[in-house]
Amino acid sequence: MIIGLTGGIASGKSLLAQYLNDWGFPIVDADVIAREVVEPGKPVYKQLQSFFGEEIFHGDGTLDRKALGRIVFSDQEKRDQLNQMMHPAINEEMMRQKEDLIAQGHKTLVFDIPLLVENGRTNIVDYVLLAYVEEDVQLKRLMERDRSSEEEALSRIRSQMPLEKKRNHADAIVDNSGHRKTSKEQLAHILAEWGIDVNV
Numbered sequence: 504m505i506i507g508l509t510g511g512i513a514s515g516k517s518l519l520a521q522y523l524n525d526w527g528f529p530i531v532d533a534d535v536i537a538r539e540v541v542e543p544g545k546p547v548y549k550q551l552q553s554f555f556g557e558e559i560f561h562g563d564g565t566l567d568r569k570a571l572g573r574i575v576f577s578d579q580e581k582r583d584q585l586n587q588m589m590h591p592a593i594n595e596e597m598m599r600q601k602e603d604l605i606a607q608g609h610k611t612l613v614f615d616i617p618l619l620v621e622n623g624r625t626n627i628v629d630y631v632l633l634a635y636v637e638e639d640v641q642l643k644r645l646m647e648r649d650r651s652s653e654e655e656a657l658s659r660i661r662s663q664m665p666l667e668k669k670r671n672h673a674d675a676i677v678d679n680s681g682h683r684k685t686s687k688e689q690l691a692h693i694l695a696e697w698g699i700d701v702n703v
């Protein structure tokens with residue numbers, strides 16, 4: 504069984520992934536893989552270099568994520584181009600990790616994919632689990648976590664489908680607007696409905 508954990512930026516996906524991992528379910532994390540596929544020498548690295556030029560790299564050749572973020576979160580066409588370059592490589596690695604985990608005997612896995620719904624990929628998972636947060640809380644947490652301005656934070660939030668709309672695509676929703684403990688209890692309750700018992 505594959506649980507597709509999704510949400511919006513700073514909506515508490517990592518928090519839920521941590522709980523799921525603590526309960527013994529391995530996480531295949533698209534954000535982590537997105538960092539690996541752009542390492543120097545990888546095919547996507549070369550594509551980024553020829554499309555965006557040197558301005559998105561540090562002096563030592565590694566990707567300047569802040570610089571690339573500034574470009575793509577304020578320009579939808581460039582973001583679409585980036586997605587086209589990166590998503591096939593991310594997807595390929597996710598499938599590879601999935602096969603490995605199944606071969607190791609895992610029966611339940613978690614795919615942590617922020618853009619699962621936007622990319623129309625909900626069919627690759629059995630359940631869509633949405634990490635939801637109220638909009639004002641999301642903005643506040645994002646600004647605090649990334650030490651970003653309101654404008655920067657909003658540009659990132661607006662690069663994604665609004666969470667209110669994403670709710671319609673979810674099989675289950677954890678509202679992370681409150682305390683962490685409440686989130687954990689909601690998550691355990693959902694798992695129980697799916698036939699998985701865990702200790703809260």
Ligand SMILES: CC(C)(COP(=O)(O)OP(=O)(O)OC[C@H]1O[C@@H](n2cnc3c(N)ncnc32)[C@H](O)[C@@H]1O)[C@@H](O)C(=O)NCCC(=O)NCCS
Nearest residue numbers: 511512533534537568569571572575586589617618662663
């Ligand atoms: C633009 C990049 C370099 C900015 O890096 P940065 O370290 O600042 O952010 P990070 O990678 O930690 O992403 C934070 C969050 O931003 C959101 N986000 C990332 N990429 C995108 C995107 N293309 N569109 C909308 N939201 C996005 C996600 O919610 C993600 O969890 C990076 O996000 C990236 O490479 N994005 C393209 C790959 C991608 O689509 N990743 C999402 C997983 S499929």
Ligand SMILES: Nc1ncnc2c1ncn2[C@@H]1O[C@H](COP(=O)(O)OP(=O)(O)OP(=O)(O)O)[C@@H](O)[C@H]1O
Nearest residue numbers: 511512513514515516517518644648679681682683
């Ligand atoms: N229930 C909560 N109460 C208070 N703070 C929380 C709660 N859940 C998450 N946070 C905080 O909000 C921020 C965003 O949460 P988290 O990093 O889990 O989101 P995310 O969806 O994984 O984000 P991203 O997609 O941007 O990586 C973090 O700083 C986290 O510590």
